[in-house]
Amino acid sequence: MSFFAVDGLTMRFGGLTALDDVSFEVDQGMIFSIIGPNGSGKSTAFNCISGIYQPTAGKIYFEGEGISGLAPHHIARLGIARTFQNIELFSTETTIDNLMLGRHQHMHSGVWSGVAMLGRATSAAREETENRERVQWIIELLDLVQVRDRPVGELPYGTQKRVELARALAMEPKLLLVDEPSAGMNADERAEVAERMRELRAELGVTILLIEHHVQLAIGLADRVLALNFGKPIAQGAPEEIRQHPEVIKAYLGDG
């Protein structure tokens, strides 16, 4: 059984079929890219995996267990984290508080212990302090030290994208879903994003499922690529295969 697998995933919105019988498998430690023109169903696939949409048909397996139909917070607790194409941060909260939300599932304080946080030695205070220490390296890694205590709503777009990635990493996921990390960025920034993804995989060993509109970036990073068009899988394979695949070339020429 593979680490992560999607089998026959189909999602319909009324008359629109956003995903049509999509299947793929991801091995542990891989970077797996999903490419496709706008509206081809990539984000919808992520929404199905993370439990936000209930798929019309098909199954999703993570570490051998079926996870389709589970609520999003259950899926998160299994070790699947994600970022969103159109940033979904807690915009009035500071960077550190956003990251601390990533720690939510690893913490235990409830109402009573929270209310009774009266000194450094109380359980809630200890838990808070420990977890803040624990995410400090992520803050430094993603170059967020300057904005640690700033409300994220007022940060520039690129920084917000980094905060969102940091928040997902704070969850210490086994599988990381990244939706369009380089959207709206220039070539230099894109290169930086690519570098960061490689680094994360190399250093943390986290498996990455990557959606990228920018084909070169997606293919360059990936160990394996799935191409979608109008919700249908048109090609799947190693990066160099996909680069030359006639269907893929057609889809992108048609698009642009």
Add this chain to the structure above:
Amino acid sequence: MLPQVLASGLSAGSIYALMALALVITYKTTEVPNFAQGDMAMVSAFIAYMFLTDFETGFIFAFGAALVFAFLLGVGFEVLLLRRMRKPTHLNLIIMTLGFTLALFGFAGWKWGADQRQFPFPVSANEVIRFGSVSISTLSVATILIAGILMLLVFAFFRFTKLGVAMQATQQDPIAARINGVPARAVVGLTFGISSVIGTVAALLTAPLITLDPTLMWDALLKGFAAAVLGGLNTPVGAVLGGYLLGVIENLFGAYISVEFKSVVAFLIIVIVLWFRPSGLFGRHHERKV
């Protein structure tokens, strides 16, 4: 007994339906649940009262003046307050209408006191017409007829007049409407004016039934909301049906189960209906895209 109860339900339901319709047409345009709807109508009813008693004008003039005032009040509320909000979140919009309603309520109490006043009206709540076994007051008949005709006019306006169609277009898609040359801002102001007029008709029909005081429209507003929620806040026809339905159910409950808890039943129904259909009986639910 049943036909009698249905008649009372229809009469009460007419008021609820008017309020529900007034609430829904502004909600559809701006997503503002207007909690000031009731007190805007109440103040307008006081204007009619002022003309009738202080200036001793005829009914037509007094009611006309009240409706004109209501229209201006509605437009003014949108243009001078709602439109100028810095951060028009859902919550802030609700609070704005709540603040406005408190101010109107205070104003009415300040100007006219809290006395319950007899509201002069062409037909009376005590004069009874008999239809077979059903006896019904001339006021109730007038209420059912006037409300019915007004609502038909409103629907005809939205369907058949150029302005009405433009307004509906704005409700459905403000940006596309603007591209097609509909002045969206003006339409929004106008919607509040029309909605305020509809609410005021409800108030003018309620005042002779109970008495006129600053709490005149509290019950009607709450029931109007309940009706709108019952039918679906996005569907004018649904809201009107919700109004009649609520009036009838409430009176059935009062007649056969308990008079005391009659006004609670409305909200019980709401909670039950919303539990199964979170957007009302006739409304459609929208998922947020991410």
Add this chain to the structure above:
Amino acid sequence: MNDRHIDVVIEPTRDHYEDIQLFTARGSWIKLALLLVVLVSLPLLLPGYRVFTLNYMAVFVIVGLGMNVLVGYTGQVSLGHAGFLAIGAYTMVLLMTRLAVPFPIALVMAGCVSAFFGFLLGLPALRLAGPYLAIATLGFGLAVTQIIGHSALFGGHMGLVVPDAMVGPFPLSGDVSKYYVIVGITFVLALGVRNLSVTRVGRAFRAIRDSEIAAATMGVDVAYYKTLSFAVSAALTGVAGGLLALMTGFISPGVFTFTLSLMFLAMVVFGGLSSITGAVLGSIVMGYLNLEMDAFQELPVLGPALEGFSARFMSTVGLPNFGWVVTGMLIVFTILLEPRGLYGLWIRALDTMKYSKSADAELSRSGSGAD
């Protein structure tokens, strides 16, 4: 993820506890001591009837804390909190009269029973949003007073007299002794809510307000925390209800009106959503306005002017309603001009001060540099 962290230069001396510590700087201890001195000495300095007003404002502050949890943090609307206030008040009074439960225990029970109803009301909140939720909570508030008003157990429309309360061996007879109990509890609850807000549960509440979907994908059980938020908010409001009964000595359904619920919602917005300082300030102002509707007549110069104006253009009997006009206008203009409310004004004032101070420092430095 394995435990191999990427090599980065770790800031050596950050103390992470400071992020959440209650009183960080030395200055805040001094401020706290000042506040306590003021709170303790206020009833001794003011005339007796003012202490009643203070008690009333403190009860409003507790409700404000509860509304802040629900509306400010979790982003849910309630137009029915007068219902929780009633549940708290009646629970406490009935326990004391029928079962001879001592006041402190009855007060805690008031919070618990109210919390239970808060949990129940939270259930529809799972499926409803915005105006739909507002209506459901509104219906709840009305239903509570209707049921109380029509049942003999609750004394019907006539209301109930609150029995004398004791704390241990000490009777709470006068307004002043009640003041110390009420304000003491208010103070402790405010600290508790503040602590809640900086720890895990408070963070989850605010996450739901900002983005339900993102919160869920972080592992926050949205349904659980929404109902929890209703329960916590209701518990606070229930305790406030018990204390309201204690201070007034008499409760009836006529107290717990829809307008009161509006007032509760308005006061946290007016004070500044999602800020405890704001909630407290807003509650104090609105509580005062709500109790002292006729205070405007007693103002030195404005009072007579207002009376003259009323006699001429409005009506003299209706003058007490002027308080509603002011309340309404305050809300309207807060939303219009400073959506962050009183707290926002305060922040702005601080910013301006800081700015001018640092500008001063800048000036003096450049001045000395020129020497």
